[in-house]
Amino acid sequence: MSATPVKVPASALYAPVEETRESERLAQGLLLGDEQVFAAIYRRWGAMVHTMATRTLGDAKEAEDVTQQVFLAAWRGRAGFRPERGPLGAWLVGITRRKVVDALAARTRRARIAGAAAAEMPAVERWEATPEAVLDRVLVADELRRLPPAQREILALAFYGDLTQVQIAQRTGLPLGTVKSHARRGMHLLRRRVEEARLRY
Amino acid sequence: MADHVDPADLAEIALDRGDNGGRGNSARLAGPRLHLAVCPECRGELKALRAVVRAARSAGPGDPMTEPPDRVWRSIQRELETADPPRGTPSCQPPAAPTVTSSLRPPWGGHRPSRALAALTLAVGLATGGGVAWWAHESRPQTLQNVGAPHRLAPRPGHSASGTALLADSSAEGRVLQITVHNLPDIKGYFEVWLMDPAGRRLIPVGALGEDGRSTLPVPHVVDLPAYPVVDVSVQMYDGKPAHSGHSVVRGTLVG
Numbered sequence A: 001m002s003a004t005p006v007k008v009p010a011s012a013l014y015a016p017v018e019e020t021r022e023s024e025r026l027a028q029g030l031l032l033g034d035e036q037v038f039a040a041i042y043r044r045w046g047a048m049v050h051t052m053a054t055r056t057l058g059d060a061k062e063a064e065d066v067t068q069q070v071f072l073a074a075w076r077g078r079a080g081f082r083p084e085r086g087p088l089g090a091w092l093v094g095i096t097r098r099k100v101v102d103a104l105a106a107r108t109r110r111a112r113i114a115g116a117a118a119a120e121m122p123a124v125e126r127w128e129a130t131p132e133a134v135l136d137r138v139l140v141a142d143e144l145r146r147l148p149p150a151q152r153e154i155l156a157l158a159f160y161g162d163l164t165q166v167q168i169a170q171r172t173g174l175p176l177g178t179v180k181s182h183a184r185r186g187m188h189l190l191r192r193r194v195e196e197a198r199l200r201y
Numbered sequence B: 001m002a003d004h005v006d007p008a009d010l011a012e013i014a015l016d017r018g019d020n021g022g023r024g025n026s027a028r029l030a031g032p033r034l035h036l037a038v039c040p041e042c043r044g045e046l047k048a049l050r051a052v053v054r055a056a057r058s059a060g061p062g063d064p065m066t067e068p069p070d071r072v073w074r075s076i077q078r079e080l081e082t083a084d085p086p087r088g089t090p091s092c093q094p095p096a097a098p099t100v101t102s103s104l105r106p107p108w109g110g111h112r113p114s115r116a117l118a119a120l121t122l123a124v125g126l127a128t129g130g131g132v133a134w135w136a137h138e139s140r141p142q143t144l145q146n147v148g149a150p151h152r153l154a155p156r157p158g159h160s161a162s163g164t165a166l167l168a169d170s171s172a173e174g175r176v177l178q179i180t181v182h183n184l185p186d187i188k189g190y191f192e193v194w195l196m197d198p199a200g201r202r203l204i205p206v207g208a209l210g211e212d213g214r215s216t217l218p219v220p221h222v223v224d225l226p227a228y229p230v231v232d233v234s235v236q237m238y239d240g241k242p243a244h245s246g247h248s249v250v251r252g253t254l255v256g
C-alpha cells in the first residue's frame, strides 16, 4: 500500500434517492405522453443505450439505427410501460436488448441469403461476448458513474484497487462500519439494477 | 445451520479474486466460507454479487459512455413527424397549436420544436386504448396476402409448448413464415425458428421468436421449401454458437 490516502468526507455518503425520484418523474411523464420528458429521457439514457448498441454491434451506423429504434419504440410503446414491473431504465435496457438481437438476427439472415445457394447451413457471423454480458457491463458502468462520489470511490477501490474493506478504511480514513455499509449498499444497488434489467430480457 | 453470512462478508468474498490469496482477512472469512458450502441461499446471493463484480471489473474504472451523435435525435424527431402523422378524430385538437409546438427542446440545448410530438401528445388518449402489447407498435405495418392454412406445431418430448405456423405473402417482406408458439418454457436464452429437411440433417435458421412467442419471419424465395418442409423451434443460448442447440421445443411440417 504505497498510494496516498483518499480522504472522503462522510457527508458525501448519501443514497441516490434523488436519482430514483428523477427516474420516477420521467416514467410518469412518459406515460402522460409529455414530449419534454421524452427529450429528458433521451438525455438521461441516450448514452447508455448507444453505448450498449455500439459495443454489441461494433458498427457505428447500425448502432445509431438501433439507438434510434429503441427510443422510437419507447415513445410509441409508452402505453405498454408498466412501472410496477420495474423502473424505466430497465425497460429501456429490455428494448435495447431486443433491438440488438433483431439487428444481429438480420445480419445472420443477410449472411444466410448471401450463401443460400449452398445446401448446408452457411457459417454464420456471430458475436464474441454474449449481448447480455455486454449490456450488464454498460449498465453497471453507467450506474457506477451516477453513484454519490464517495460511494463510487469506495467501490472503485474494492473493484479495481483490489483492497479489502479494512484496507479501504485505512486508506480513506473512514470508519470500517461506514466502508462496509457503503460497499454493501453500492453493490446491492448495482445488483438490483442488473436484475431489474434481466427481468426484461 | 449457522446464521447466514453477514452481507458485508458476502460482499468481501464476492470481491475476492481468489487468485492472490493476499487478502488479510481470509482466515476471518473461513467460517462464512464453510457456511457457503452448505447453504444454497447464500450461494445464490454470492453468485448475484459476483455477477456484478465481474461486470464492473470487465468495464474498467473509467469506462466511457458513447454519446450518440446529434443526428440520432434529429432523425428520431423526423421519423416521428413523417411516420406518425397526427390521428384526427373529432375530439382531437388541431395538432399545430403554437403554444404546444414550442414545448419540446432537443436534448442538447437547441430549440427546435417538433410539431409531430406535440400532435402525438394530443392523440395520446387514442394510442393508449386497448390491450395491445406494446411491441405490436414497433413492427413495420405490413399486409399479408395469400395466407396459407395454419400448420400445427406439436410439443417435443419433455415440453408442453405448441403452436402454429403458416406461410403468407407480405407487402413489406415477400414470402413470410408467421409463427405463434404458446406455453414456451422459461429460459435464459432465446428461441430460434428453423426450417429443416425431413431427415432433420440440414437446417436453415429463419429468425428468432419475439418475447410473446410470435414472429413473422421472411423466407426468401431462394429457400427451396419442399426440401425444407419442417418447422422447428429450438432453445438457443447466447454462447456464440450458431448451430442448432439440439434442444427443440416444438416441431411441425408445412406440407399437407
Ligand SMILES: [Zn+2]
Pocket: B003, B004, B005, B035, B039, B040, B041, B042, B043
Ligand atoms: Zn446461508
